[in-house]
Amino acid sequence: MNHEVISLNANKEPYSIGEAAKLIGSTVKTIRYYDEIELLQPSNHTEGGHRLYTTQDLWQLELITTLRYLNFSIPDIRKLMSGELAVAQALDLQIEALETQIGTMNSMLSVLQQARQHEEETSLRSEQSLTYISSLVESLTANASRRKQFVAAKVDESHLLDNIPQEWRVSFLHFFDKYMMKDTKLTAQQTLAWKEIQELINDPAYWADLARLEVPFFIMANQPQVEADVWVKKMEAIRIRTTEALDKRWAIDSPAVQSMVWDFVLMYASAEHAEAPEVFFRKQARYMLDSVTDRILRFNKLCKVMNPEWSQIVDGINLLQEGMRLRLKQMEED
Structure with a gap:
Protein backbone atom coordinates (compact mmCIF):
# COMPACT_ATOMS: atom_id res chain seq x y z
CA MET A 1 0.00 0.00 0.00
CA ALA A 86 9.21 -6.64 20.24
CA VAL A 87 9.86 -5.96 16.56
CA ALA A 88 13.47 -7.17 16.78
CA GLN A 89 12.38 -10.41 18.42
CA ALA A 90 9.63 -10.93 15.86
CA LEU A 91 12.08 -10.41 13.00
CA ASP A 92 14.54 -12.87 14.52
CA LEU A 93 11.81 -15.48 14.91
CA GLN A 94 10.63 -15.03 11.34
CA ILE A 95 14.17 -15.12 9.93
CA GLU A 96 14.74 -18.36 11.80
CA ALA A 97 11.46 -19.81 10.52
CA LEU A 98 12.33 -18.94 6.93
CA GLU A 99 15.83 -20.37 7.32
CA THR A 100 14.23 -23.60 8.52
CA GLN A 101 11.98 -23.62 5.47
CA ILE A 102 14.97 -23.04 3.21
CA GLY A 103 16.81 -25.94 4.84
CA THR A 104 13.74 -28.10 4.39
CA MET A 105 13.44 -27.19 0.73
CA ASN A 106 17.14 -27.88 0.17
CA SER A 107 16.74 -31.29 1.78
CA MET A 108 13.79 -32.15 -0.45
CA LEU A 109 15.61 -30.77 -3.48
CA SER A 110 18.59 -33.01 -2.73
CA VAL A 111 16.36 -36.10 -2.65
CA LEU A 112 14.71 -35.16 -5.91
CA GLN A 113 18.05 -34.45 -7.61
CA GLN A 114 19.49 -37.76 -6.47
CA ALA A 115 16.38 -39.57 -7.69
CA ARG A 116 16.53 -37.80 -11.05
CA GLN A 117 20.20 -38.66 -11.49
CA HIS A 118 19.51 -42.28 -10.56
CA GLU A 119 16.68 -42.35 -13.11
CA GLU A 120 19.01 -41.13 -15.86
CA GLU A 121 21.75 -43.62 -15.01
CA THR A 122 19.51 -46.70 -14.82
CA SER A 123 16.74 -48.28 -16.82
CA LEU A 124 14.50 -49.22 -13.88
CA ARG A 125 10.76 -49.59 -14.20
CA SER A 126 8.54 -46.89 -12.69
CA GLU A 127 7.74 -48.86 -9.54
CA GLN A 128 11.45 -49.50 -8.96
CA SER A 129 12.24 -45.82 -9.35
CA LEU A 130 9.54 -44.92 -6.83
CA THR A 131 10.94 -47.54 -4.45
CA TYR A 132 14.36 -45.92 -4.77
CA ILE A 133 12.87 -42.50 -3.89
CA SER A 134 11.15 -44.06 -0.89
CA SER A 135 14.42 -45.60 0.30
CA LEU A 136 16.17 -42.23 -0.01
CA VAL A 137 13.55 -40.57 2.18
CA GLU A 138 13.62 -43.45 4.66
CA SER A 139 17.39 -43.04 5.04
CA LEU A 140 16.87 -39.45 6.15
CA THR A 141 13.91 -39.94 8.49
CA ALA A 142 13.61 -41.80 11.78
CA ASN A 143 10.53 -43.70 12.85
CA ALA A 144 9.18 -43.48 16.40
CA SER A 145 10.98 -46.65 17.50
CA ARG A 146 14.38 -45.35 16.38
CA ARG A 147 13.72 -41.96 17.98
CA LYS A 148 12.76 -43.61 21.27
CA GLN A 149 15.90 -45.77 21.21
CA PHE A 150 18.07 -42.73 20.58
CA VAL A 151 16.52 -40.66 23.38
CA ALA A 152 16.56 -43.56 25.86
CA ALA A 153 20.24 -44.19 25.16
CA LYS A 154 21.12 -40.53 25.65
CA VAL A 155 19.14 -40.31 28.90
CA ASP A 156 21.05 -43.34 30.20
CA GLU A 157 24.38 -41.86 29.11
CA SER A 158 23.60 -38.56 30.81
CA HIS A 159 22.77 -40.25 34.17
CA LEU A 160 20.19 -37.47 34.57
CA LEU A 161 17.54 -39.74 36.08
CA ASP A 162 19.79 -42.15 37.98
CA ASN A 163 18.90 -40.85 41.41
CA ILE A 164 15.12 -40.78 41.21
CA PRO A 165 12.65 -43.66 41.57
CA GLN A 166 11.63 -45.53 38.41
CA GLU A 167 8.00 -44.37 38.47
CA TRP A 168 9.16 -40.77 38.57
CA ARG A 169 11.45 -41.33 35.59
CA VAL A 170 8.35 -42.22 33.59
CA SER A 171 6.63 -39.09 34.89
CA PHE A 172 9.60 -36.97 33.88
CA LEU A 173 9.34 -38.14 30.26
CA HIS A 174 5.53 -38.19 30.16
CA PHE A 175 4.95 -35.17 27.95
CA PHE A 176 7.91 -35.87 25.69
CA ASP A 177 6.82 -39.47 25.13
CA LYS A 178 3.20 -38.47 24.61
CA TYR A 179 3.75 -35.72 22.08
CA MET A 180 7.16 -36.33 20.51
CA MET A 181 7.30 -40.09 20.13
CA LYS A 182 4.18 -40.58 18.03
CA ASP A 183 4.51 -43.30 15.42
CA THR A 184 4.04 -41.06 12.41
CA LYS A 185 6.27 -40.53 9.41
CA LEU A 186 8.25 -37.31 9.60
CA THR A 187 7.95 -34.60 6.98
CA ALA A 188 11.05 -33.04 5.45
CA GLN A 189 10.79 -30.10 7.85
CA GLN A 190 10.37 -32.39 10.84
CA THR A 191 13.35 -34.46 9.72
CA LEU A 192 15.47 -31.31 9.70
CA ALA A 193 14.23 -30.45 13.20
CA TRP A 194 14.92 -33.96 14.47
CA LYS A 195 18.47 -33.74 13.12
CA GLU A 196 19.07 -30.58 15.18
CA ILE A 197 17.39 -32.14 18.24
CA GLN A 198 19.89 -34.99 17.99
CA GLU A 199 22.75 -32.50 17.84
CA LEU A 200 21.42 -30.79 20.96
CA ILE A 201 20.96 -34.06 22.82
CA ASN A 202 24.52 -35.02 21.90
CA ASP A 203 25.80 -31.81 23.52
CA PRO A 204 26.82 -32.26 27.20
CA ALA A 205 26.03 -28.58 27.75
CA TYR A 206 22.38 -29.26 26.98
CA TRP A 207 22.23 -31.97 29.63
CA ALA A 208 23.90 -29.64 32.13
CA ASP A 209 21.24 -27.01 31.38
CA LEU A 210 18.46 -29.57 31.73
CA ALA A 211 19.86 -30.93 34.99
CA ARG A 212 19.90 -27.43 36.48
CA LEU A 213 16.43 -26.61 35.19
CA GLU A 214 14.94 -29.79 36.62
CA VAL A 215 16.48 -29.64 40.11
CA PRO A 216 13.05 -28.79 41.63
CA PHE A 217 11.57 -31.89 39.98
CA PHE A 218 14.36 -34.13 41.27
CA ILE A 219 13.96 -32.81 44.82
CA MET A 220 10.20 -33.25 44.66
CA ALA A 221 10.48 -36.77 43.15
CA ASN A 222 12.67 -37.92 46.04
CA GLN A 223 10.36 -36.37 48.62
CA PRO A 224 6.97 -36.77 46.91
CA GLN A 225 3.76 -35.59 48.51
CA VAL A 226 1.68 -37.52 45.95
CA GLU A 227 2.06 -40.60 43.77
CA ALA A 228 3.85 -40.18 40.46
CA ASP A 229 0.73 -40.84 38.37
CA VAL A 230 -1.26 -38.31 40.42
CA TRP A 231 1.44 -35.72 39.80
CA VAL A 232 1.19 -36.36 36.04
CA LYS A 233 -2.58 -35.87 36.18
CA LYS A 234 -2.07 -32.57 37.98
CA MET A 235 0.40 -31.46 35.33
CA GLU A 236 -2.08 -32.42 32.61
CA ALA A 237 -4.72 -30.36 34.42
CA ILE A 238 -2.38 -27.37 34.45
CA ARG A 239 -1.78 -27.84 30.72
CA ILE A 240 -5.54 -27.85 30.06
CA ARG A 241 -6.00 -24.71 32.17
CA THR A 242 -3.21 -22.83 30.40
CA THR A 243 -4.61 -23.83 27.01
CA GLU A 244 -8.01 -22.46 28.01
CA ALA A 245 -6.40 -19.26 29.26
CA LEU A 246 -4.57 -18.80 25.96
CA ASP A 247 -7.65 -19.57 23.88
CA LYS A 248 -9.74 -17.09 25.83
CA ARG A 249 -6.86 -14.58 26.04
CA TRP A 250 -7.09 -14.13 29.77
CA ALA A 251 -4.86 -11.38 31.17
CA ILE A 252 -1.71 -12.31 33.05
CA ASP A 253 -3.01 -10.54 36.15
CA SER A 254 -6.43 -12.21 36.02
CA PRO A 255 -7.40 -14.33 39.05
CA ALA A 256 -7.67 -17.45 36.86
CA VAL A 257 -4.13 -17.13 35.47
CA GLN A 258 -2.61 -16.18 38.80
CA SER A 259 -4.37 -19.13 40.43
CA MET A 260 -2.82 -21.61 38.00
CA VAL A 261 0.58 -19.94 38.40
CA TRP A 262 0.35 -20.42 42.17
CA ASP A 263 -0.85 -24.03 41.82
CA PHE A 264 1.94 -24.85 39.36
CA VAL A 265 4.77 -23.53 41.51
CA LEU A 266 3.38 -25.04 44.71
CA MET A 267 3.25 -28.48 43.07
CA TYR A 268 6.96 -28.66 43.88
CA ALA A 269 6.53 -27.79 47.54
CA SER A 270 7.10 -30.27 50.34
CA ALA A 271 5.11 -30.50 53.57
CA GLU A 272 7.62 -28.29 55.38
CA HIS A 273 6.92 -25.46 52.94
CA ALA A 274 3.21 -25.42 53.81
CA GLU A 275 3.78 -23.04 56.72
CA ALA A 276 5.36 -20.37 54.49
CA PRO A 277 4.04 -20.86 50.94
CA GLU A 278 4.83 -17.31 49.80
CA VAL A 279 8.47 -17.71 50.81
CA PHE A 280 8.62 -20.94 48.84
CA PHE A 281 6.90 -19.34 45.85
CA ARG A 282 9.46 -16.51 45.70
CA LYS A 283 12.42 -18.86 45.82
CA GLN A 284 10.97 -21.48 43.48
CA ALA A 285 9.62 -19.07 40.85
CA ARG A 286 12.90 -17.16 40.67
CA TYR A 287 14.81 -20.41 40.23
CA MET A 288 12.47 -21.60 37.48
CA LEU A 289 12.80 -18.33 35.59
CA ASP A 290 16.57 -18.03 35.98
CA SER A 291 17.23 -21.62 34.87
CA VAL A 292 15.89 -21.29 31.32
CA THR A 293 18.77 -21.16 28.82
CA ASP A 294 19.00 -20.57 25.08
CA ARG A 295 19.55 -24.31 24.55
CA ILE A 296 16.37 -25.13 26.44
CA LEU A 297 14.42 -22.57 24.41
CA ARG A 298 15.88 -23.92 21.16
CA PHE A 299 14.92 -27.46 22.09
CA ASN A 300 11.33 -26.40 22.68
CA LYS A 301 11.19 -24.59 19.33
CA LEU A 302 12.40 -27.68 17.53
CA CYS A 303 9.85 -29.81 19.36
CA LYS A 304 7.13 -27.46 18.13
CA VAL A 305 8.21 -28.28 14.57
CA MET A 306 8.18 -31.98 15.34
CA ASN A 307 4.64 -31.79 16.69
CA PRO A 308 2.45 -28.65 16.63
CA GLU A 309 0.70 -29.94 19.78
CA TRP A 310 3.93 -29.15 21.62
CA SER A 311 3.14 -25.50 20.96
CA GLN A 312 0.35 -25.74 23.54
CA ILE A 313 2.87 -26.89 26.13
CA VAL A 314 5.46 -24.24 25.26
CA ASP A 315 2.88 -21.44 25.07
CA GLY A 316 1.45 -22.64 28.39
CA ILE A 317 4.91 -22.55 29.98
CA ASN A 318 5.45 -19.03 28.64
CA LEU A 319 2.12 -17.95 30.14
CA LEU A 320 3.07 -19.41 33.51
CA GLN A 321 6.46 -17.71 33.40
CA GLU A 322 4.91 -14.34 32.61
CA GLY A 323 2.52 -14.90 35.50
CA MET A 324 5.44 -15.71 37.81
CA ARG A 325 7.27 -12.53 36.83
CA LEU A 326 4.20 -10.42 37.52
CA ARG A 327 3.53 -12.07 40.88
CA LEU A 328 7.18 -11.70 41.96
CA LYS A 329 7.09 -8.04 41.00
CA GLN A 330 3.91 -7.52 43.01
CA MET A 331 5.47 -9.32 45.99
CA GLU A 332 8.50 -7.03 45.84
CA GLU A 333 6.27 -3.95 45.77
CA ASP A 334 4.17 -5.05 48.76
Whole structure:
Protein backbone atom coordinates (compact mmCIF):
# COMPACT_ATOMS: atom_id res chain seq x y z
CA MET A 1 0.00 0.00 0.00
CA ASN A 2 1.20 3.54 -0.79
CA HIS A 3 1.40 5.82 2.25
CA GLU A 4 1.18 8.88 0.00
CA VAL A 5 -2.18 7.72 -1.37
CA ILE A 6 -3.62 7.48 2.15
CA SER A 7 -2.17 10.85 3.09
CA LEU A 8 -3.76 12.52 0.07
CA ASN A 9 -7.13 10.98 0.83
CA ALA A 10 -7.04 11.36 4.61
CA ASN A 11 -9.59 14.18 4.48
CA LYS A 12 -12.07 11.77 2.87
CA GLU A 13 -12.23 9.36 5.79
CA PRO A 14 -13.99 7.32 6.94
CA TYR A 15 -13.63 4.64 4.27
CA SER A 16 -16.00 1.80 3.54
CA ILE A 17 -14.64 -1.73 3.72
CA GLY A 18 -14.58 -1.85 -0.08
CA GLU A 19 -12.56 1.36 -0.30
CA ALA A 20 -10.19 0.14 2.42
CA ALA A 21 -9.63 -3.14 0.60
CA LYS A 22 -8.87 -1.33 -2.67
CA LEU A 23 -6.44 1.09 -1.02
CA ILE A 24 -4.36 -1.61 0.69
CA GLY A 25 -4.55 -4.08 -2.18
CA SER A 26 -6.49 -6.68 -0.24
CA THR A 27 -10.00 -8.13 -0.34
CA VAL A 28 -13.19 -7.37 1.52
CA LYS A 29 -13.32 -10.98 2.69
CA THR A 30 -9.84 -10.73 4.24
CA ILE A 31 -10.54 -7.44 6.03
CA ARG A 32 -13.84 -8.80 7.31
CA TYR A 33 -11.95 -11.83 8.64
CA TYR A 34 -9.52 -9.58 10.55
CA ASP A 35 -12.52 -7.92 12.17
CA GLU A 36 -14.16 -11.24 13.07
CA ILE A 37 -11.04 -12.55 14.81
CA GLU A 38 -10.54 -9.16 16.49
CA LEU A 39 -7.14 -8.61 14.92
CA LEU A 40 -8.21 -5.23 13.61
CA GLN A 41 -11.71 -3.87 14.02
CA PRO A 42 -13.01 -0.72 12.32
CA SER A 43 -13.15 2.43 14.39
CA ASN A 44 -16.74 3.17 13.39
CA HIS A 45 -19.89 1.75 11.84
CA THR A 46 -22.74 3.33 9.92
CA GLU A 47 -26.21 3.38 11.42
CA GLY A 48 -26.90 0.33 9.29
CA GLY A 49 -23.95 -1.51 10.82
CA HIS A 50 -21.53 -1.23 7.88
CA ARG A 51 -17.84 -1.00 8.75
CA LEU A 52 -16.07 2.36 8.48
CA TYR A 53 -12.27 2.68 8.57
CA THR A 54 -10.14 5.68 9.50
CA THR A 55 -6.75 6.51 8.04
CA GLN A 56 -5.15 5.05 11.16
CA ASP A 57 -7.09 1.85 10.57
CA LEU A 58 -5.67 1.72 7.06
CA TRP A 59 -2.11 2.06 8.37
CA GLN A 60 -2.79 -0.91 10.65
CA LEU A 61 -4.33 -2.91 7.81
CA GLU A 62 -1.32 -2.18 5.64
CA LEU A 63 0.98 -3.38 8.40
CA ILE A 64 -0.99 -6.61 8.73
CA THR A 65 -0.92 -7.13 4.95
CA THR A 66 2.84 -6.58 4.87
CA LEU A 67 3.47 -8.98 7.75
CA ARG A 68 1.24 -11.62 6.19
CA TYR A 69 3.24 -11.24 2.95
CA LEU A 70 6.35 -11.99 5.00
CA ASN A 71 4.61 -15.12 6.35
CA PHE A 72 4.06 -13.89 9.91
CA SER A 73 1.38 -15.86 11.72
CA ILE A 74 -1.81 -14.22 12.98
CA PRO A 75 -0.84 -14.85 16.65
CA ASP A 76 2.57 -13.19 16.12
CA ILE A 77 0.97 -10.23 14.32
CA ARG A 78 -1.45 -9.85 17.22
CA LYS A 79 1.45 -9.83 19.70
CA LEU A 80 3.40 -7.33 17.59
CA MET A 81 0.49 -4.92 17.35
CA SER A 82 -0.25 -5.14 21.07
CA GLY A 83 3.40 -4.56 21.96
CA GLU A 84 3.64 -7.98 23.61
CA LEU A 85 6.31 -8.99 21.08
CA ALA A 86 9.21 -6.64 20.24
CA VAL A 87 9.86 -5.96 16.56
CA ALA A 88 13.47 -7.17 16.78
CA GLN A 89 12.38 -10.41 18.42
CA ALA A 90 9.63 -10.93 15.86
CA LEU A 91 12.08 -10.41 13.00
CA ASP A 92 14.54 -12.87 14.52
CA LEU A 93 11.81 -15.48 14.91
CA GLN A 94 10.63 -15.03 11.34
CA ILE A 95 14.17 -15.12 9.93
CA GLU A 96 14.74 -18.36 11.80
CA ALA A 97 11.46 -19.81 10.52
CA LEU A 98 12.33 -18.94 6.93
CA GLU A 99 15.83 -20.37 7.32
CA THR A 100 14.23 -23.60 8.52
CA GLN A 101 11.98 -23.62 5.47
CA ILE A 102 14.97 -23.04 3.21
CA GLY A 103 16.81 -25.94 4.84
CA THR A 104 13.74 -28.10 4.39
CA MET A 105 13.44 -27.19 0.73
CA ASN A 106 17.14 -27.88 0.17
CA SER A 107 16.74 -31.29 1.78
CA MET A 108 13.79 -32.15 -0.45
CA LEU A 109 15.61 -30.77 -3.48
CA SER A 110 18.59 -33.01 -2.73
CA VAL A 111 16.36 -36.10 -2.65
CA LEU A 112 14.71 -35.16 -5.91
CA GLN A 113 18.05 -34.45 -7.61
CA GLN A 114 19.49 -37.76 -6.47
CA ALA A 115 16.38 -39.57 -7.69
CA ARG A 116 16.53 -37.80 -11.05
CA GLN A 117 20.20 -38.66 -11.49
CA HIS A 118 19.51 -42.28 -10.56
CA GLU A 119 16.68 -42.35 -13.11
CA GLU A 120 19.01 -41.13 -15.86
CA GLU A 121 21.75 -43.62 -15.01
CA THR A 122 19.51 -46.70 -14.82
CA SER A 123 16.74 -48.28 -16.82
CA LEU A 124 14.50 -49.22 -13.88
CA ARG A 125 10.76 -49.59 -14.20
CA SER A 126 8.54 -46.89 -12.69
CA GLU A 127 7.74 -48.86 -9.54
CA GLN A 128 11.45 -49.50 -8.96
CA SER A 129 12.24 -45.82 -9.35
CA LEU A 130 9.54 -44.92 -6.83
CA THR A 131 10.94 -47.54 -4.45
CA TYR A 132 14.36 -45.92 -4.77
CA ILE A 133 12.87 -42.50 -3.89
CA SER A 134 11.15 -44.06 -0.89
CA SER A 135 14.42 -45.60 0.30
CA LEU A 136 16.17 -42.23 -0.01
CA VAL A 137 13.55 -40.57 2.18
CA GLU A 138 13.62 -43.45 4.66
CA SER A 139 17.39 -43.04 5.04
CA LEU A 140 16.87 -39.45 6.15
CA THR A 141 13.91 -39.94 8.49
CA ALA A 142 13.61 -41.80 11.78
CA ASN A 143 10.53 -43.70 12.85
CA ALA A 144 9.18 -43.48 16.40
CA SER A 145 10.98 -46.65 17.50
CA ARG A 146 14.38 -45.35 16.38
CA ARG A 147 13.72 -41.96 17.98
CA LYS A 148 12.76 -43.61 21.27
CA GLN A 149 15.90 -45.77 21.21
CA PHE A 150 18.07 -42.73 20.58
CA VAL A 151 16.52 -40.66 23.38
CA ALA A 152 16.56 -43.56 25.86
CA ALA A 153 20.24 -44.19 25.16
CA LYS A 154 21.12 -40.53 25.65
CA VAL A 155 19.14 -40.31 28.90
CA ASP A 156 21.05 -43.34 30.20
CA GLU A 157 24.38 -41.86 29.11
CA SER A 158 23.60 -38.56 30.81
CA HIS A 159 22.77 -40.25 34.17
CA LEU A 160 20.19 -37.47 34.57
CA LEU A 161 17.54 -39.74 36.08
CA ASP A 162 19.79 -42.15 37.98
CA ASN A 163 18.90 -40.85 41.41
CA ILE A 164 15.12 -40.78 41.21
CA PRO A 165 12.65 -43.66 41.57
CA GLN A 166 11.63 -45.53 38.41
CA GLU A 167 8.00 -44.37 38.47
CA TRP A 168 9.16 -40.77 38.57
CA ARG A 169 11.45 -41.33 35.59
CA VAL A 170 8.35 -42.22 33.59
CA SER A 171 6.63 -39.09 34.89
CA PHE A 172 9.60 -36.97 33.88
CA LEU A 173 9.34 -38.14 30.26
CA HIS A 174 5.53 -38.19 30.16
CA PHE A 175 4.95 -35.17 27.95
CA PHE A 176 7.91 -35.87 25.69
CA ASP A 177 6.82 -39.47 25.13
CA LYS A 178 3.20 -38.47 24.61
CA TYR A 179 3.75 -35.72 22.08
CA MET A 180 7.16 -36.33 20.51
CA MET A 181 7.30 -40.09 20.13
CA LYS A 182 4.18 -40.58 18.03
CA ASP A 183 4.51 -43.30 15.42
CA THR A 184 4.04 -41.06 12.41
CA LYS A 185 6.27 -40.53 9.41
CA LEU A 186 8.25 -37.31 9.60
CA THR A 187 7.95 -34.60 6.98
CA ALA A 188 11.05 -33.04 5.45
CA GLN A 189 10.79 -30.10 7.85
CA GLN A 190 10.37 -32.39 10.84
CA THR A 191 13.35 -34.46 9.72
CA LEU A 192 15.47 -31.31 9.70
CA ALA A 193 14.23 -30.45 13.20
CA TRP A 194 14.92 -33.96 14.47
CA LYS A 195 18.47 -33.74 13.12
CA GLU A 196 19.07 -30.58 15.18
CA ILE A 197 17.39 -32.14 18.24
CA GLN A 198 19.89 -34.99 17.99
CA GLU A 199 22.75 -32.50 17.84
CA LEU A 200 21.42 -30.79 20.96
CA ILE A 201 20.96 -34.06 22.82
CA ASN A 202 24.52 -35.02 21.90
CA ASP A 203 25.80 -31.81 23.52
CA PRO A 204 26.82 -32.26 27.20
CA ALA A 205 26.03 -28.58 27.75
CA TYR A 206 22.38 -29.26 26.98
CA TRP A 207 22.23 -31.97 29.63
CA ALA A 208 23.90 -29.64 32.13
CA ASP A 209 21.24 -27.01 31.38
CA LEU A 210 18.46 -29.57 31.73
CA ALA A 211 19.86 -30.93 34.99
CA ARG A 212 19.90 -27.43 36.48
CA LEU A 213 16.43 -26.61 35.19
CA GLU A 214 14.94 -29.79 36.62
CA VAL A 215 16.48 -29.64 40.11
CA PRO A 216 13.05 -28.79 41.63
CA PHE A 217 11.57 -31.89 39.98
CA PHE A 218 14.36 -34.13 41.27
CA ILE A 219 13.96 -32.81 44.82
CA MET A 220 10.20 -33.25 44.66
CA ALA A 221 10.48 -36.77 43.15
CA ASN A 222 12.67 -37.92 46.04
CA GLN A 223 10.36 -36.37 48.62
CA PRO A 224 6.97 -36.77 46.91
CA GLN A 225 3.76 -35.59 48.51
CA VAL A 226 1.68 -37.52 45.95
CA GLU A 227 2.06 -40.60 43.77
CA ALA A 228 3.85 -40.18 40.46
CA ASP A 229 0.73 -40.84 38.37
CA VAL A 230 -1.26 -38.31 40.42
CA TRP A 231 1.44 -35.72 39.80
CA VAL A 232 1.19 -36.36 36.04
CA LYS A 233 -2.58 -35.87 36.18
CA LYS A 234 -2.07 -32.57 37.98
CA MET A 235 0.40 -31.46 35.33
CA GLU A 236 -2.08 -32.42 32.61
CA ALA A 237 -4.72 -30.36 34.42
CA ILE A 238 -2.38 -27.37 34.45
CA ARG A 239 -1.78 -27.84 30.72
CA ILE A 240 -5.54 -27.85 30.06
CA ARG A 241 -6.00 -24.71 32.17
CA THR A 242 -3.21 -22.83 30.40
CA THR A 243 -4.61 -23.83 27.01
CA GLU A 244 -8.01 -22.46 28.01
CA ALA A 245 -6.40 -19.26 29.26
CA LEU A 246 -4.57 -18.80 25.96
CA ASP A 247 -7.65 -19.57 23.88
CA LYS A 248 -9.74 -17.09 25.83
CA ARG A 249 -6.86 -14.58 26.04
CA TRP A 250 -7.09 -14.13 29.77
CA ALA A 251 -4.86 -11.38 31.17
CA ILE A 252 -1.71 -12.31 33.05
CA ASP A 253 -3.01 -10.54 36.15
CA SER A 254 -6.43 -12.21 36.02
CA PRO A 255 -7.40 -14.33 39.05
CA ALA A 256 -7.67 -17.45 36.86
CA VAL A 257 -4.13 -17.13 35.47
CA GLN A 258 -2.61 -16.18 38.80
CA SER A 259 -4.37 -19.13 40.43
CA MET A 260 -2.82 -21.61 38.00
CA VAL A 261 0.58 -19.94 38.40
CA TRP A 262 0.35 -20.42 42.17
CA ASP A 263 -0.85 -24.03 41.82
CA PHE A 264 1.94 -24.85 39.36
CA VAL A 265 4.77 -23.53 41.51
CA LEU A 266 3.38 -25.04 44.71
CA MET A 267 3.25 -28.48 43.07
CA TYR A 268 6.96 -28.66 43.88
CA ALA A 269 6.53 -27.79 47.54
CA SER A 270 7.10 -30.27 50.34
CA ALA A 271 5.11 -30.50 53.57
CA GLU A 272 7.62 -28.29 55.38
CA HIS A 273 6.92 -25.46 52.94
CA ALA A 274 3.21 -25.42 53.81
CA GLU A 275 3.78 -23.04 56.72
CA ALA A 276 5.36 -20.37 54.49
CA PRO A 277 4.04 -20.86 50.94
CA GLU A 278 4.83 -17.31 49.80
CA VAL A 279 8.47 -17.71 50.81
CA PHE A 280 8.62 -20.94 48.84
CA PHE A 281 6.90 -19.34 45.85
CA ARG A 282 9.46 -16.51 45.70
CA LYS A 283 12.42 -18.86 45.82
CA GLN A 284 10.97 -21.48 43.48
CA ALA A 285 9.62 -19.07 40.85
CA ARG A 286 12.90 -17.16 40.67
CA TYR A 287 14.81 -20.41 40.23
CA MET A 288 12.47 -21.60 37.48
CA LEU A 289 12.80 -18.33 35.59
CA ASP A 290 16.57 -18.03 35.98
CA SER A 291 17.23 -21.62 34.87
CA VAL A 292 15.89 -21.29 31.32
CA THR A 293 18.77 -21.16 28.82
CA ASP A 294 19.00 -20.57 25.08
CA ARG A 295 19.55 -24.31 24.55
CA ILE A 296 16.37 -25.13 26.44
CA LEU A 297 14.42 -22.57 24.41
CA ARG A 298 15.88 -23.92 21.16
CA PHE A 299 14.92 -27.46 22.09
CA ASN A 300 11.33 -26.40 22.68
CA LYS A 301 11.19 -24.59 19.33
CA LEU A 302 12.40 -27.68 17.53
CA CYS A 303 9.85 -29.81 19.36
CA LYS A 304 7.13 -27.46 18.13
CA VAL A 305 8.21 -28.28 14.57
CA MET A 306 8.18 -31.98 15.34
CA ASN A 307 4.64 -31.79 16.69
CA PRO A 308 2.45 -28.65 16.63
CA GLU A 309 0.70 -29.94 19.78
CA TRP A 310 3.93 -29.15 21.62
CA SER A 311 3.14 -25.50 20.96
CA GLN A 312 0.35 -25.74 23.54
CA ILE A 313 2.87 -26.89 26.13
CA VAL A 314 5.46 -24.24 25.26
CA ASP A 315 2.88 -21.44 25.07
CA GLY A 316 1.45 -22.64 28.39
CA ILE A 317 4.91 -22.55 29.98
CA ASN A 318 5.45 -19.03 28.64
CA LEU A 319 2.12 -17.95 30.14
CA LEU A 320 3.07 -19.41 33.51
CA GLN A 321 6.46 -17.71 33.40
CA GLU A 322 4.91 -14.34 32.61
CA GLY A 323 2.52 -14.90 35.50
CA MET A 324 5.44 -15.71 37.81
CA ARG A 325 7.27 -12.53 36.83
CA LEU A 326 4.20 -10.42 37.52
CA ARG A 327 3.53 -12.07 40.88
CA LEU A 328 7.18 -11.70 41.96
CA LYS A 329 7.09 -8.04 41.00
CA GLN A 330 3.91 -7.52 43.01
CA MET A 331 5.47 -9.32 45.99
CA GLU A 332 8.50 -7.03 45.84
CA GLU A 333 6.27 -3.95 45.77
CA ASP A 334 4.17 -5.05 48.76
